Amino acid sequence: MGDHTNKAVVLIEKKDNSYLLTCDGEWNLNTITEATSKLKEFSLVIEVKSNLTCDISSIEELDSAGAILLLEYINIFEEKNCMVNIVGASSEQDKILTMYRDKVKNSSVVSPKRHSLINQFEKIGHKTILSIRDMVSFLSFLGESFSSLVHYILHPSSIRFNAIVKNIEDAGVRALPIVALTSFLIGVVVAYQGAVQLEKFGANIFIVDLIGISVTRELAPLITAIVVAGRSGSSYTAQIGVMKITEEIDAMKTMSFNPFRFLVLPRMIALMIAMPLMIFFADVVGIFGGMFISEIQMNLSYTEFALRLQNVLELKHIWIGVTKGVFFAWLIAAVGCFRGFQVSYNTESIGRYTTISVVNGIFLVIACDALFSVVLTELGI
Amino acid sequence: MRRVILGSFNGAGNLSNIVIEMEDIVTRFGENLVHDHLNLSIKEGEIYGLLGGSGSGKSTLLKEMIMLLRPESGRIRVLGKDILDLSTIEAEALRKQWGVLFQSGALYSSLNVAENIGITLREYTDLSKDFINTIVKAKIKMVGLPDYAAKLYPAELSGGMVKRASLARALAMDPKILFLDEPTSGLDPIGAEEFDKLILDLRNILGFTVIMVTHDLDSIWNVVDRFCVLGDHKIIAEGTLNEVMKSNHPIIAKFFKGARGSVRSKV
Numbered sequence: 001m002g003d004h005t006n007k008a009v010v011l012i013e014k015k016d017n018s019y020l021l022t023c024d025g026e027w028n029l030n031t032i033t034e035a036t037s038k039l040k041e042f043s044l045v046i047e048v049k050s051n052l053t054c055d056i057s058s059i060e061e062l063d064s065a066g067a068i069l070l071l072e073y074i075n076i077f078e079e080k081n082c083m084v085n086i087v088g089a090s091s092e093q094d095k096i097l098t099m100y101r102d103k104v105k106n107s108s109v110v111s112p113k114r115h116s117l118i119n120q121f122e123k124i125g126h127k128t129i130l131s132i133r134d135m136v137s138f139l140s141f142l143g144e145s146f147s148s149l150v151h152y153i154l155h156p157s158s159i160r161f162n163a164i165v166k167n168i169e170d171a172g173v174r175a176l177p178i179v180a181l182t183s184f185l186i187g188v189v190v191a192y193q194g195a196v197q198l199e200k201f202g203a204n205i206f207i208v209d210l211i212g213i214s215v216t217r218e219l220a221p222l223i224t225a226i227v228v229a230g231r232s233g234s235s236y237t238a239q240i241g242v243m244k245i246t247e248e249i250d251a252m253k254t255m256s257f258n259p260f261r262f263l264v265l266p267r268m269i270a271l272m273i274a275m276p277l278m279i280f281f282a283d284v285v286g287i288f289g290g291m292f293i294s295e296i297q298m299n300l301s302y303t304e305f306a307l308r309l310q311n312v313l314e315l316k317h318i319w320i321g322v323t324k325g326v327f328f329a330w331l332i333a334a335v336g337c338f339r340g341f342q343v344s345y346n347t348e349s350i351g352r353y354t355t356i357s358v359v360n361g362i363f364l365v366i367a368c369d370a371l372f373s374v375v376l377t378e379l380g381i
Numbered sequence: 382m383r384r385v386i387l388g389s390f391n392g393a394g395n396l397s398n399i400v401i402e403m404e405d406i407v408t409r410f411g412e413n414l415v416h417d418h419l420n421l422s423i424k425e426g427e428i429y430g431l432l433g434g435s436g437s438g439k440s441t442l443l444k445e446m447i448m449l450l451r452p453e454s455g456r457i458r459v460l461g462k463d464i465l466d467l468s469t470i471e472a473e474a475l476r477k478q479w480g481v482l483f484q485s486g487a488l489y490s491s492l493n494v495a496e497n498i499g500i501t502l503r504e505y506t507d508l509s510k511d512f513i514n515t516i517v518k519a520k521i522k523m524v525g526l527p528d529y530a531a532k533l534y535p536a537e538l539s540g541g542m543v544k545r546a547s548l549a550r551a552l553a554m555d556p557k558i559l560f561l562d563e564p565t566s567g568l569d570p571i572g573a574e575e576f577d578k579l580i581l582d583l584r585n586i587l588g589f590t591v592i593m594v595t596h597d598l599d600s601i602w603n604v605v606d607r608f609c610v611l612g613d614h615k616i617i618a619e620g621t622l623n624e625v626m627k628s629n630h631p632i633i634a635k636f637f638k639g640a641r642g643s644v645r646s647k648v
Contacts, residue, residue, distance in 0.1 A: 030506060065506075096586055345490075
């Protein structure tokens, strides 16, 4: 097959109303390109209702591709009402041609061409319908998880405490180092940025207000939520997705283990317990980060910082931040699990849905945060 | 490339007919000895079965033939090339001359059936897109899949369709050798019989050599020309069905005279 020296050749002779096609050389995958273009040219000029004799006795080697090529053009000639005769086929060539004979017919179905603008609109419409369906199924997922929660509350013995504790460890305790590092750095960043501006006004001491309120109310919850969405949201999707591919979820259903009670709720509840605690932890570390920089950059001693913090940081800011965490956790866990169940039976979809899950999780967290800001401001809290 | 009338194999005298030759193969996974100086030769155009119980090393043997595994020592010649000592380019050329059907199909899950079948044609030939599509459509029909299967993704196929689609993929380049790893596993008896018949028919028309690893006694009865039985790290019997049945080796007896085998031999 690697031999390219013996190309497929077609010789065309015309006598009155009949043609003689003499095929020569090897007709296989690697040698037929030139013969293809020759046949194509010929099919454009051939007169209708002519007689055609195709002599293939000199073909040395005929493989599937060669046979399909020959048959494809014979079909085209026949559509032009030509009489086609194949002569000189060896018994082996005849076998191949006979097998492909009925398999090449009608293969050239041309789909109608449409204006590209219409295609664009069709795509947009298609996407819109898909995203509406997606939203509806997410809502129904939330509904189902809520009804399973009611079942949990009515039958406390069915709560999977072990799974919840294990998930708190995975999603909460193990995430503490990275949460500590990021929130410390956020405290540092805010302190540095604030210090430059506040020094202009000689209002150094207000750095405490800036750090205290911004970290506890907004930054720590958001940063923690983003870390958790990236860490746990993605792992929920991947875990459940793999379980779906390996049919573990189907197995659970046949044993009447409700996947919501066994997989979704333990993760959701665990995250809703762990997240507020992590946010409080992030508050402490973030403020410490700010304190550290204030001491270095503005000569504001730790004692002064702490005293000022006691006066300006109302407890409500911490409560608001921590409470938001419960909602963030709910959204992240819900999206993570929901996308996991959407994974279909191929390897590519795991990656795709894990990405979607993280992107959705972070988006929902920020949208929810914006909603909180609006509502709390309107309420004057 | 066309099928050569099978001549009787008499040692080194008729080498031109031998497609695959394995000599003195020793394979070891850690402490576990799989093949102990094993010899094997497969003739052009035949359907050759590799039999043996689980863990007897028949899939390993197949993997060694297709360069997925290397034996610890020995010599393997495929289509006249010593595959344990090949340059990258030679290896690539050789790989284009065989097709492999994996046990689970191993279709690329991100490509649909038509793309799966056409992938080697697109990568390795300079044929036009339209003509590749024509070939792919013909191959889809050839293996008995319905036309609409072209657009389906592997996840949407039934077990039998997966086997047929991967057979079409393995045959896309008109290989000289077709390797089948348990082609009928996971198929119902009717589907398995149809699949066996398909392989037999295609072999008769296209003239390739088939090497199949199988557990399926029906396949042995219906399609396999010659086969070998692996056991005790060696080949304990080789030949046509009648020749193997004459062997008195206890493993052969277990294989063919057990409940499943004996039912068939009465028929």
